[in-house]
Amino acid sequence: MNHQPTPDERTRRLIAEFIDGELSATDAAELNQLLKSDPQQAEQVVDQLLLDSLLSEELGAESLTALVDLVADEPSSGVSSPATVASTGVFRFPRGTRRLWQSLGGVAVVAAVLVAFLVGRWENSALANAATVVRAAMETHAEPVERVYIVQTDRSATGDAGFNSPRNVRVATQGDRFYVEMNRGERRWFWGLDADGAIWLTLGPRRRTTPTRPLQQRRSFFIRQSNGFRNSHGIDPP
Amino acid sequence: VNRENQKLVVQEIARHQSRLRGFARCLLVRPADVDDILQEINAVLWEKADEFHPGTDFWAWASQIVRFKVLNHIRKLGRERLVFDEAILEQLAVIATEKLEQLDQRRAALDHCLQQLPPPQRQLIDLRYTAGQTIELIGESIGRPAGSVRQALYRIRAALQACIERQLAMGVEPS
Numbered sequence: 001m002n003h004q005p006t007p008d009e010r011t012r013r014l015i016a017e018f019i020d021g022e023l024s025a026t027d028a029a030e031l032n033q034l035l036k037s038d039p040q041q042a043e044q045v046v047d048q049l050l051l052d053s054l055l056s057e058e059l060g061a062e063s064l065t066a067l068v069d070l071v072a073d074e075p076s077s078g079v080s081s082p083a084t085v086a087s088t089g090v091f092r093f094p095r096g097t098r099r100l101w102q103s104l105g106g107v108a109v110v111a112a113v114l115v116a117f118l119v120g121r122w123e124n125s126a127l128a129n130a131a132t133v134v135r136a137a138m139e140t141h142a143e144p145v146e147r148v149y150i151v152q153t154d155r156s157a158t159g160d161a162g163f164n165s166p167r168n169v170r171v172a173t174q175g176d177r178f179y180v181e182m183n184r185g186e187r188r189w190f191w192g193l194d195a196d197g198a199i200w201l202t203l204g205p206r207r208r209t210t211p212t213r214p215l216q217q218r219r220s221f222f223i224r225q226s227n228g229f230r231n232s233h234g235i236d237p238p
Numbered sequence: 239v240n241r242e243n244q245k246l247v248v249q250e251i252a253r254h255q256s257r258l259r260g261f262a263r264c265l266l267v268r269p270a271d272v273d274d275i276l277q278e279i280n281a282v283l284w285e286k287a288d289e290f291h292p293g294t295d296f297w298a299w300a301s302q303i304v305r306f307k308v309l310n311h312i313r314k315l316g317r318e319r320l321v322f323d324e325a326i327l328e329q330l331a332v333i334a335t336e337k338l339e340q341l342d343q344r345r346a347a348l349d350h351c352l353q354q355l356p357p358p359q360r361q362l363i364d365l366r367y368t369a370g371q372t373i374e375l376i377g378e379s380i381g382r383p384a385g386s387v388r389q390a391l392y393r394i395r396a397a398l399q400a401c402i403e404r405q406l407a408m409g410v411e412p413s
Contacts, residue, residue, distance in 0.1 A: 045264075049266070053260040054345055
């Protein structure tokens with residue numbers, strides 16, 4: 001016997017299709033009709049869409065929202081300045097960005113070791129201890145040279161083989177300044193730290209934000225219309 | 239232009255990005271359009287900064303403007319793809335505005351509920367949201383038919399939703 005879905009169940013299914021980008025025009029018309037005939041279902045629609053929005057934010061790409069929150073955060077929140085990030089690596093970003101920095105932190109360590117190795121500062125790998133490696137990496141990074149790291153992450157949530165979720169990140173550094181380019185599928189973001197210790201980031205293809213002053217005093221920033229900013233990025237000149 | 243007011247509003251805009259995005263989503267704005275509409279929302283709130291009275295509820299003020307803006311945006315798109323009646327969208331807007339007041343509690347509840355997911359279910363959710371893969375691609379990745387993936391995701395989301403409601407009923411605190 002075929003199971004005939006209730007209107008409530010059918011609405012849930014159609015919203016799920018919408019969420020997954022699979023809702024056809026016919027299905028959309030049906031959903032519209034279902035919602036019209038039973039307005040009570042609007043609440044569960046909102047619940048489903050809110051869940052999807054939160055999942056995208058919590059698990060999706062590095063959250064720009066979190067970075068914007070950081071920029072606008074009150075100093076009393078206990079967040080250190082980003083300058084501290086670059087110099088000591090001891091820094092607590094809000095939720096989404098913290099995840100990014102945890103990833104990037106690991107990347108940075110690997111990159112630092114690799115750089116130290118490549119420039120020959122790691123004289124004897126068999127004898128090198130952690131302090132030597134870190135010192136060598138710090139010396140290397142103190143040089144006025146711009147470095148670009150291309151990082152591809154193949155993430156496995158369970159450790160099982162059989163699937164990959166590639167995410168490409170490009171990190172350019174020069175001293176304490178940096179910019180990060182993040183690519184995931186069709187989506188692309190840029191953000192960075194300029195010479196004054198101010199974080200800038202793109203807010204979509206046509207706009208970027210910049211703090212009005214260094215983040216040590218971050219209380220405000222302004223949104224600057226920047227036509228033609230699509231995919232452009234960089235470190236402000238000193 | 240009152241510069242102090244503008245600074246305050248920009249700060250509040252930044253603080254409410256999650257809510258603003260969630261609001262657009264709840265009005266059935268497609269994921270591909272959300273970033274564009276969010277830009278427009280940010281810009282219009284900024285332009286109206288002088289109309290905000292410091293010390294009053296920013297979300298109460300912003301949600302009215304945003305509601306108008308999003309519905310207008312949808313109306314414009316409607317020439318090509320609007321299928322939902324305006325009365326329905328208005329109703330969704332009212333419910334979303336109310337539910338978004340509890341967004342931080344919902345987020346905390348979701349964090350808790352995600353931790354309760356068995357690894358295979360968490361893997362599917364990660365593939366969908368972290369990797370941003372389509373149902374078909376996920377099916378190919380894990381060697382299961384798309385229909386099975388679709389069904390599994392449907393059940394996982396339903397389970398997460400139920401878990402969130404339980405957490406909210408227990409009075410979960412924002413993280």
